[in-house]
Amino acid sequence: MKLNDLIAQRSSVRHYLPNKIEAEKLAYVLEAAHLAPSAVNYQPWCFIIVQEEEGCKKIHSCYGRPWIQSAPMYIIACANHSESWKRAEDNKDHADIDVSIAVEHICLAATEQGLGTCWVCNFDLKACKEAFNLPEEIEPVVIIPIGYPDLAHDMNPKKRKPLEAIIKYERY
Numbered sequence: 146m147k148l149n150d151l152i153a154q155r156s157s158v159r160h161y162l163p164n165k166i167e168a169e170k171l172a173y174v175l176e177a178a179h180l181a182p183s184a185v186n187y188q189p190w191c192f193i194i195v196q197e198e199e200g201c202k203k204i205h206s207c208y209g210r211p212w213i214q215s216a217p218m219y220i221i222a223c224a225n226h227s228e229s230w231k232r233a234e235d236n237k238d239h240a241d242i243d244v245s246i247a248v249e250h251i252c253l254a255a256t257e258q259g260l261g262t263c264w265v266c267n268f269d270l271k272a273c274k275e276a277f278n279l280p281e282e283i284e285p286v287v288i289i290p291i292g293y294p295d296l297a298h299d300m301n302p303k304k305r306k307p308l309e310a311i312i313k314y315e316r317y
Contacts, residue, residue: 158261161292177254189229216290261294
């Protein structure tokens with residue numbers, strides 16, 4: 146499949162089948178994150194795989210929307226601010242950018258494997274840090290529910306601005 150076709154196929158899935166994800170498919174998805182680029186190749190991230198009932202309940206308590214409970218597995222993508230590159234001019238921390246690149250690698254690899262994902266950023270940060278015993282320098286950036294999409298539910302079509310509205314040549 147061509148990359149743009151895979152990108153077009155990826156969507157935010159909010160209904161999952163209860164099927165477990167095969168170990169080889171999870172390994173493939175995690176390898177995609179492992180291969181992601183980062184500023185100065187610092188790789189300031191870690192990924193917490195949550196699939197046991199106790200951990201899943203913790204995820205549900207961090208994000209109260211009912212739809213998330215249908216996912217059989219979650220990946221918490223975390224930034225390690227003590228390991229991230231900071232731009233010298235203004236000390237901008239690139240951890241969020243680096244983690245975001247890795248998360249999109251995860252989402253695309255999952256799509257290629259027939260799995261669905263969704264970026265969840267609107268969760269209770271403090272509750273997540275406490276529930277998963279994260280050290281001070283580790284920030285949970287994204288919770289990714291992952292599993293087989295329940296295709297009986299409508300998939301939301303992607304809404305995109307026209308290309309000419311987002312592309313500028315030579316200047317703004």
